[in-house]
Amino acid sequence: MSKVQYDIIGMMSEMKDLGDQIKSEFAMYLNTLQKVKTDYNDGLASIVRITCYEDINKIMYGAGFYVILTNYKIDDNHCDFVIDELKAIYRGHSFTTKARVKSHIFNKQYKADEQKAIYKVCMKIDDRNGINIDEYPYCNFDWYILQLNMNGSNKFVREKAEEAFLETFGRPLGSKR
Numbered sequence: 001m002s003k004v005q006y007d008i009i010g011m012m013s014e015m016k017d018l019g020d021q022i023k024s025e026f027a028m029y030l031n032t033l034q035k036v037k038t039d040y041n042d043g044l045a046s047i048v049r050i051t052c053y054e055d056i057n058k059i060m061y062g063a064g065f066y067v068i069l070t071n072y073k074i075d076d077n078h079c080d081f082v083i084d085e086l087k088a089i090y091r092g093h094s095f096t097t098k099a100r101v102k103s104h105i106f107n108k109q110y111k112a113d114e115q116k117a118i119y120k121v122c123m124k125i126d127d128r129n130g131i132n133i134d135e136y137p138y139c140n141f142d143w144y145i146l147q148l149n150m151n152g153s154n155k156f157v158r159e160k161a162e163e164a165f166l167e168t169f170g171r172p173l174g175s176k177r
Contacts, residue, residue, distance in 0.1 A: 019156070019160050022157060022160040022161075022164075023160045023161075023163055023164040023167070024164070025164075026065075026160060026161045026164035026165070027164040027165075027167070027168045029044075029045075030081070030161075030164060030165055030168060030169070031168065033045060033083065033146065034081065034082060034083060036083060037083075037084055038069075038083060038084045038086070038144055040083075043149075044148060044149060045146060045147065045148045045149070046146075046147055046149075047069070047083065047144050047145065047146050047147075048144065048145050048147070049142070049143070049144050050105065050133065050143045050144065050145060051143070052134060053106055053109055053134060056098060056101070056102050056106060057098075058145075059097055059098040059101050059102075059145055059147060060097050060098060060147055060149060061096065061097065061098045062095070062096070062097065062149070062150075062151040063093075063094070063095050063096075063097065063149075063150045063151050063152070063153050063158065064093065064094065064097035064147050064148055064149055064150045064151075064158075065091070065092070065093045065147075065148040065150055065158055065161040065162065065165075066091070066092060066093070066094070066097055066100070066101055066145055066146065066147045066148070067081065067088045067090070067091045067145070067146040067165070067172075068088065068089050068090040068091070068101070068104060068105065068123065068143070068144075068145060068172075068174070069083055069086035069087065069088055069089070069143070069144040069145070069146060070086055070087065070089050070141055070142060070143050070144070071085065071086055071087070071141050071142050072089065072125075072137075072138060072141040072143075073089070073125070073173060074087050076173055077089060077172060077173035078170055078171075078173070079169050079170045079171060079172040079173065080168075080169040080170055081165070081168075081169035081172070083144075083146065086142060086144055087172070088146075088165075088169065088172040089123070089125070089172050089173050089174045090104060090123040090172050090173075090174040090175050091162060091165050091166075091172055091175060092104075092162065092175070093150070093155075093158035093159065093161060093162050094158075095155075097147060099114070099118075099119070100119060101145055101147075103119035103122050103130055104122050104123040104130055104131070104174075105123070105130075105131060105132070105133045105143060106132055106133065106134070107122055107128075107129070107130025107131060107132055108132050109132070110130070121176075123174040123175070124174050124175075124176055125173065125174045148161065
């Protein structure tokens with residue numbers, strides 16, 4: 001009987017190389033998005049304006065990477081990702097993008113709708129854990145969501161998109177890490 005072996009160090013090296021390749025592809029793609037307008041949709045990514053709670057239905061349901069764009073606290077926000085003079089205030093990924101975005105920008109309604117409120121840690125703005133953009137002062141600003149459809153992806157791939165964003169553009173104001 002032949003002896004079957006495996007090489008953990010080699011496997012981990014291959015995973016790192018693959019992760020670096022995935023990050024590089026996302027970084028290139030995200031860089032191209034800074035040249036688009038807020039009505040953008042190329043089938044992979046789209047930007048939607050959110051003005052009221054009903055607009056949350058414009059957000060895709062499934063797996064994705066998303067960036068919350070706004071003109072709120074733009075001078076305090078050192079992230080370099082900008083589309084049409086709107087800055088990224090938060091970026092993240094989720095298996096259920098719509099619910100996750102809702103937890104960040106309509107936090108009160110999210111908690112009321114979701115009895116179990118699975119997302120407990122949300123965008124950190126003004127010492128709050130999640131905000132409500134239909135309330136003062138947030139209602140006086142523009143809010144858009146850049147969403148990248150990642151249906152069929154796993155957490156590893158979505159985290160590489162998040163890492164690519166962070167390494168390329170810096171940390172948005174509302175993101176802890």
